[in-house]
Amino acid sequence: MIRRAVRSSVGNVDVVVIGAGHSGLAMSHCLTARSIDHVVLERGEVANTWRHERWDSLKLLTPNWLSRLPGYRYSGNDPDGFMNMNEVIEFLSGYAKLGAAPVNTSTTVTSVQPYLDGYRVNTDRGQWLCRAVVIASGAFNTPVVPAIASAMPDRVTQLTAKQYRNPANLEPGGVLVVGASATGLQLADEIQRAGHEVTIAVGEHVRMPRRYRGHDIQWWMHMTGLHDTRYDAVDDLVRARNVPSPQLIGSREQPIFDLNALTAKGVRLAGRLVGIRDGKVQFSGSLRNVCALADLKMERLLKGIDGWIDQNGYSPAGAEREEFAPTDIDNTPILSASITGGAIRTVVWATGFRPDYSWLHAPALDRKGQLRHDGGVVDTPGIYVMGLPFLRRRKSSFIHGAEDDARDISQHLVRHLDMVAARKLAGMAA
Numbered sequence: 001m002i003r004r005a006v007r008s009s010v011g012n013v014d015v016v017v018i019g020a021g022h023s024g025l026a027m028s029h030c031l032t033a034r035s036i037d038h039v040v041l042e043r044g045e046v047a048n049t050w051r052h053e054r055w056d057s058l059k060l061l062t063p064n065w066l067s068r069l070p071g072y073r074y075s076g077n078d079p080d081g082f083m084n085m086n087e088v089i090e091f092l093s094g095y096a097k098l099g100a101a102p103v104n105t106s107t108t109v110t111s112v113q114p115y116l117d118g119y120r121v122n123t124d125r126g127q128w129l130c131r132a133v134v135i136a137s138g139a140f141n142t143p144v145v146p147a148i149a150s151a152m153p154d155r156v157t158q159l160t161a162k163q164y165r166n167p168a169n170l171e172p173g174g175v176l177v178v179g180a181s182a183t184g185l186q187l188a189d190e191i192q193r194a195g196h197e198v199t200i201a202v203g204e205h206v207r208m209p210r211r212y213r214g215h216d217i218q219w220w221m222h223m224t225g226l227h228d229t230r231y232d233a234v235d236d237l238v239r240a241r242n243v244p245s246p247q248l249i250g251s252r253e254q255p256i257f258d259l260n261a262l263t264a265k266g267v268r269l270a271g272r273l274v275g276i277r278d279g280k281v282q283f284s285g286s287l288r289n290v291c292a293l294a295d296l297k298m299e300r301l302l303k304g305i306d307g308w309i310d311q312n313g314y315s316p317a318g319a320e321r322e323e324f325a326p327t328d329i330d331n332t333p334i335l336s337a338s339i340t341g342g343a344i345r346t347v348v349w350a351t352g353f354r355p356d357y358s359w360l361h362a363p364a365l366d367r368k369g370q371l372r373h374d375g376g377v378v379d380t381p382g383i384y385v386m387g388l389p390f391l392r393r394r395k396s397s398f399i400h401g402a403e404d405d406a407r408d409i410s411q412h413l414v415r416h417l418d419m420v421a422a423r424k425l426a427g428m429a430a
Contacts, residue, residue: 013037014417016121017134018112020046020103022069022092023387024136026402028101029070030410036417038130040101041123043108047092049138050085056166057190059084059250061182062218066400069095070407080216082250113361117420118382131420132413135371135378136386139397141356145349146178151276156339157346161187164348167194173345174198176281176337178273180205181244184350185262189249191348192267199337199344200262202287203272207294208246209256212302212322213309217248224308227395228404231375234390241390244352259291259327270334280336281344291327298324355388376409382416384409 015031017024020042031038045051060067065079072095083091096103104125111122118131143160152158157171161183167190177188180202192198209217221227234240249257259269271284306321308314337344357365364380366372372379375392388396392408395401 011039011126011128013039013128013130015039015132015134015413016041016119016128016130017136018109018121019136019138019387020096020101020105021049021136021138021387022047022095022399023138023402023406024134025092025095025099025101025103026069026406027134027136027386027410028103029072029095029099030406031413032099032101033070034410034414036410036414038102039128040103041107041109041121041128042103042105045105046096046103047089049140050088050092053140053162054085055161055164055187055190056085058186060088060399061245061248061250062398062400063216066218066222066398067091068400068403070403072098080252082252084250109359111359111361112383117424119362131417132382132384134384134386134409134413135357135360137355139355139388140353142354143349144352144354146273146351148273148276149347149349152347153276153279153339156344158349159346160349162353167191167196170194170196171345173342175346175348176201176273176339176344177348177350179203179350179352180247180259181350181352182246182248185247185257185259186249187348187350188262188267189257189265192262192265196346197266197268199268199270199334200259201270201273201283202259202290204244204290205294206244206246207258207298207327208248208301209298209322209324210248210252211255212305213320220305220308221394224305226304227393227398227401229394231390231392231396237390240394241388243389255322256324260325263328268334269329270337276339279340280338282336283334285333285335287333288329291329295326376405377412382420384413 014036015038017027017038017040020040024040028040059082064074064076064081064083067074108124109121110124112133113120119133121128143162145160149158174197175191176199177184178201180200184200188198188200212220231237247258263269271287273281274284275282357369362380364371364378364383371385373385376385378385386405390396392405393401396405
């Protein structure tokens with residue numbers, strides 16, 4: 001019988017899971033199935049990031065039918081739709097209740113440090129002693145803001161994607177969105193539709209259609225096995241883990257949502273932001289090359305899908321191969337823009353996030369402050385991580401990716417606990 005964690009100031013468990021998002025809850029389910037005594041510590045509420053740290057109109061980039069966790073599936077009447085924030089919160093909260101996950105909410109972890117044959121986890125509500133720790137606090141804790149932001153004059157309001165909620169909160173005037181992955185495109189589109197003049201600074205990005213040959217692109221990624229590509233089967237894992245999120249939007253309204261869709265609505269394209277000088281922001285002249293590379297990579301992806309179709313004799317609803325126009329770039333790209341007189345009144349930094357491990361006091365971080373791990377198994381024994389991009393598979397950062405990862409990592413964790421117990425018995429016998 002499993003001992004359930006209780007809301008107390010001090011506790012002893014086999015495993016402490018940090019974070020009650022989809023990754024932490026998936027791990028909790030797998031630990032429960034293996035009769036491992038554990039607690040889940042959450043600084044806020046279940047699905048806290050979705051509740052308080054995302055913009056109002058955000059939707060999942062994966063269709064509802066792909067929303068699943070260990071022992072749990074989407075069961076609504078719109079499998080091809082996309083969950084909004086409230087629906088994601090309801091989905092995860094329902095999962096936590098169904099499995100009676102031992103979650104301690106409003107409990108902020110302040111430090112994790114080695115202690116005896118395990119770890120001491122200190123929180124603002126007391127401490128926990130455990131033999132293993134699973135870090136499931138996510139990859140999107142701290143917005144990445146380039147150093148160049150410090151040169152922006154005070155008259156220009158700066159927001160990160162974590163701070164932005166909706167266009168009603170913006171000052172009148174033009175808006176510069178920096179970053180052209182999924183977040184940047186969605187915010188640029190929403191802000192432009194609200195009546196602002198928007199410029200988007202474009203760096204490396206992944207162009208991808210929403211639908212192709214009769215199916216959602218995520219259906220193809222799933223069917224062809226691309227989602228299941230393992231971390232130990234790629235040539236450049238560091239690069240694979242840092243690939244930008246694809247230019248997708250949670251909507252079935254159009255087959256592709258890309259830079260062409262933005263320019264059709266009046267958004268101006270510029271290259272990567274490289275400088276601020278004399279009342280102007282300066283952009284790289286590499287926009288055409290960056291977009292051509294993204295076009296080429298999308299073409300390769302679609303040809304790969306076509307090859308899978310031919311090889312497997314599959315006849316999709318849209319049997320004919322689809323063509324998408326290349327990204328349309330002006331012959332005279334924008335190299336600078338005024339940040340005076342309201343031409344650009346607000347800058348929205350859609351430049352990504354990074355995890356925060358400032359509370360981890362164990363020899364597990366590299367010189368950049370990132371965890372050293374092999375498929376989620378941190379090289380400090382007894383510490384594991386969930387929810388990072390391409391952790392064990394290409395799908396690892398998606399909700400449905402937590403299912404296989406949690407099962408794999410919990411299996412390794414059980415072996416670790418057995419070894420700790422065996423060493424302890426051997427020491428007692430001696």
